[in-house]
Amino acid sequence: VAAEKNGYDHFMLKEIYEQPKAIRDTLAGRINGGVNLDEVLIDRQLLKEARNVTIVACGTAYHSGLVGKYTIENLARIPVEVDIASEFRYRNPLVDEKTLMVVVSQSGETADTLAALREAKSKGAKVFAITNVVGSSIAREADSVLYTLAGPEIAVASTKAYTTQLAAMNFLALALAEARGTLEKEKIQEIAEAMQALPAQIEKVLEQAEQVKAVSEAIKEWENLFFIGRSVDYAVAMEGSLKLKEISYIHAEAYAAGELKHGTLALITEGIPVISLATQEQVLDKTISNIQEVRARGAYIIAVAQEGNEEIGNYAEVVLTVPRTHPVLTPLLAVVPLQLLAYYTACVRGCDVDKPRNLAKSVTVE
Numbered sequence: 001v002a003a004e005k006n007g008y009d010h011f012m013l014k015e016i017y018e019q020p021k022a023i024r025d026t027l028a029g030r031i032n033g034g035v036n037l038d039e040v041l042i043d044r045q046l047l048k049e050a051r052n053v054t055i056v057a058c059g060t061a062y063h064s065g066l067v068g069k070y071t072i073e074n075l076a077r078i079p080v081e082v083d084i085a086s087e088f089r090y091r092n093p094l095v096d097e098k099t100l101m102v103v104v105s106q107s108g109e110t111a112d113t114l115a116a117l118r119e120a121k122s123k124g125a126k127v128f129a130i131t132n133v134v135g136s137s138i139a140r141e142a143d144s145v146l147y148t149l150a151g152p153e154i155a156v157a158s159t160k161a162y163t164t165q166l167a168a169m170n171f172l173a174l175a176l177a178e179a180r181g182t183l184e185k186e187k188i189q190e191i192a193e194a195m196q197a198l199p200a201q202i203e204k205v206l207e208q209a210e211q212v213k214a215v216s217e218a219i220k221e222w223e224n225l226f227f228i229g230r231s232v233d234y235a236v237a238m239e240g241s242l243k244l245k246e247i248s249y250i251h252a253e254a255y256a257a258g259e260l261k262h263g264t265l266a267l268i269t270e271g272i273p274v275i276s277l278a279t280q281e282q283v284l285d286k287t288i289s290n291i292q293e294v295r296a297r298g299a300y301i302i303a304v305a306q307e308g309n310e311e312i313g314n315y316a317e318v319v320l321t322v323p324r325t326h327p328v329l330t331p332l333l334a335v336v337p338l339q340l341l342a343y344y345t346a347c348v349r350g351c352d353v354d355k356p357r358n359l360a361k362s363v364t365v366e
């Protein structure tokens with residue numbers, strides 16, 4: 001098994017570092033000026049005429065759907081609903097033949113996600129699957145499949161599957177935008193080109209591993225902390241929070257930064273770490289004012305911001321940076337320091353990183 005880890009201490013770390021390749025592989029052949037999804041038997045008519053999109057998944061895959069909602073609504077101007085599979089399947093969901101149903105699953109075997117797919121199909125919806133496993137149950141039962149080419153993911157904590165799912169969401173958003181005429185050709189091209197720069201940009205983010213390690217030292221004694229963010233950063237905050245809980249056993253809560261004063265500020269005490277995502281230009285001032293709110297109450301701020309954001313350093317103890325890209329693509333970069341943070345924190349706390357307690361890689365029971 002040691003050999004398969006390629007010299008890394010854990011599969012999780014190996015998989016975090018495999019992300020540039022995973023993204024490169026997932027993009028290969030699918031970008032040609034715009035997006036080329038010919039290999040996917042996705043119903044062109046439906047892309048054009050769908051009334052709504054419903055994304056259903058569990059855990060990290062669900063979080064990729066939350067990012068997908070922002071991206072698809074933003075670029076393709078179609079309403080997107082995102083639901084947890086174990087909720088969706090039991091609520092007599094409103095889907096029909098006009099719905100583009102999207103299921104996301106790394107393994108393609110998650111019981112609730114598979115059941116949600118069947119439920120949607122029985123109501124007439126066409127199901128588009130995003131999965132990492134060729135020939136999996138979800139791949140077989142869906143009407144069309146877009147494979148993420150992340151390669152086998154062994155660690156229970158999902159990393160490279162998530163970022164490739166985000167790339168798949170971007171493909172879907174661009175395909176919808178193209179079919180529906182909501183984005184000019186040049187805009188589509190611009191985003192597609194920005195996607196191709198992501199692997200090298202992820203490599204740059206990974207160069208900050210030592211800084212992230214230092215943050216792990218600073219937070220390791222805490223049993224509670226917060227992640228905050230606005231807009232798509234809120235979705236990334238949720239993924240960062242899940243990752244940290246899952247492997248370091250620190251309780252973390254992700255909060256929409258603007259919602260803090262509706263209750264959560266009461267939990268901010270002297271020194272509590274607040275990991276603050278601030279990559280979204282259009283809400284940057286608002287996010288900074290939320291950071292100031294928690295800081296004034298003693299919080300220790302770890303910020304994730306875009307390169308060249310000089311201002312944020314005035315409000316944070318530590319700033320981790322991500323290269324600049326199109327705003328809908330920042331989650332692919334911003335999640336990387338959070339994955340490293342979860343990893344190094346679990347290590348310093350002596351946790352079993354690749355096999356956290358009580359969890360299985362693939363949840364095939366309901």
Ligand code: AGP
Nearest residue numbers: 059060061105106107110157158
């Ligand atoms: C993520 O780190 C988790 N281990 C978990 O939330 C996972 O994403 C979820 O169980 C869904 O799995 P799937 O993608 O294989 O369907």
